[in-house]
Amino acid sequence: MKHNHNDGVGIERQLHDPVADRLVPLEPLDLSRIHSIDDLVRAMSKTAFTGRQLGEAADVLEAMARDKECFVVMSLAGAMTVAKQGLIIAELIDRGIVNTIVSTGALMAHGLVEATGRAHFRHNPELSDEELYEAGYNRVYDTLEPEQNLDDVERVIFHVLEQWDANEVLCSYKLNRAIGAYLAKHAQGQKGILKSAFEKDVPVFVPAFTDSELGLDLALANRLRNKETKPKLRFDPFEDLEYFAATLLKQKRLGIFTIGGGVPRNWSQQFGPFLELRHRRLGEDVPLKRYHFGVRICPEPVHWGGLSGSPYSEAISWGKFVPPAEGGKFGEVFLDATVGLPLIVAAVLERLDKDKNASVTTDKKKEKSLAPR
Secondary structure, eight states: OOOOGGGTTTOOOOOOOTTTTTOOOOOOOOGGGOOSHHHHHHHHTTSOHHHHHHHHHHHHHHHHHHOTTEEEEEEEOSSTTTTTOHHHHHHHHHTTSOOEEEEOHHHHHHHHHHHTTOOOEEOOTTSOHHHHHHHTEEEETTEEEEHHHHHHHHHHHHHHHHTSOTTSOBOHHHHHHHHHHHHHHHOTTOOOHHHHHHHTTOOEEOTTTTSSHHHHHHHHHHHHHHHTTOOOOOBOHHHHHHHHHHHHHTOSEEEEEEESOHHHHHHHHTHHHHHHHHHHHHOOOOOOOOBSEEEEEOOOOGGGOOGGGOOHHHHHTTTOBOOGGGTOEEEEEOSOHHHHHHHHHHHHHHHHHHHHHHHHHHHHHHHHHHSOO
16 A cells, blocks of 8 residues: 555655764763762763753853852742751852842741751651640651740840841841841851851842741730830831842842742842833833843742742743843752752862862962972
């Protein structure tokens, strides 16, 4: 039976040579050649699926870190400090890789637990949540936050608020800076996000401020001040918005490193649309700025429709990111951040340290060669 060539069946395909087409070949992950975390992450970038995503995200973070004209925003959601990832974030601040933080208030409050020398604990699944409540243990999945920790955190925040001038309007970055100053003075043997942020002059924003222990502590402090007939402390979130926008406007290039999603991610990303609206609706003479780099670690799938799962390609349509065709570079990893964050950051720090050590060695060789004999 002859096939009718017009119906598409039987038409001979012209098979291409992938080498001639310059396709990038994958490589087997050879553990015998892996001697460091960076070796592993680089090898993963030449494999497939989430491994390749992780390796490519490390390349984008490295590009951000090496670009001296790139100002990096880190947005944080989820229980990252309860999950003991806080020192990684502090390290990124200390190294100058991250230049500002946008976070949930809960993440900052739980980070204060670490920064003041207290601990979180492993949950014993044999204990019911009713028993945990009676004992004063708050459960975050497989980890416990003792209520006593939060009482201790409240004392720190109350001390800071007691020193606050009631004539000065509060906002989250100002309060977080004051907490960081307190930690720098009173928790010198400890390390934490807010302490590092204060020492490196990195502003920390909490856009959903009342949705946190920080917000509740301010509410309690104001109720106490009301009883004592003291003036209430006023809080204005628009001071955060304007300061964030003014800070980013000064920068030549922008990058964002996002853990999870939620309000911190959207609040950070709406900077571009905010400028566009000021330009288009108010006639302000402001440049239209978008993020050039983006790294996102979040396991939320896109098909549920939430912002946490939306890809960077969607954000391009909102004017939040520079398209890849115009130089935008993005890495998205659909993975638990307690796995992805340590691997990506460790690999990038290893690369930067390797260059630093190589530079020191070269300088020493030059000095030796120039020394009189």
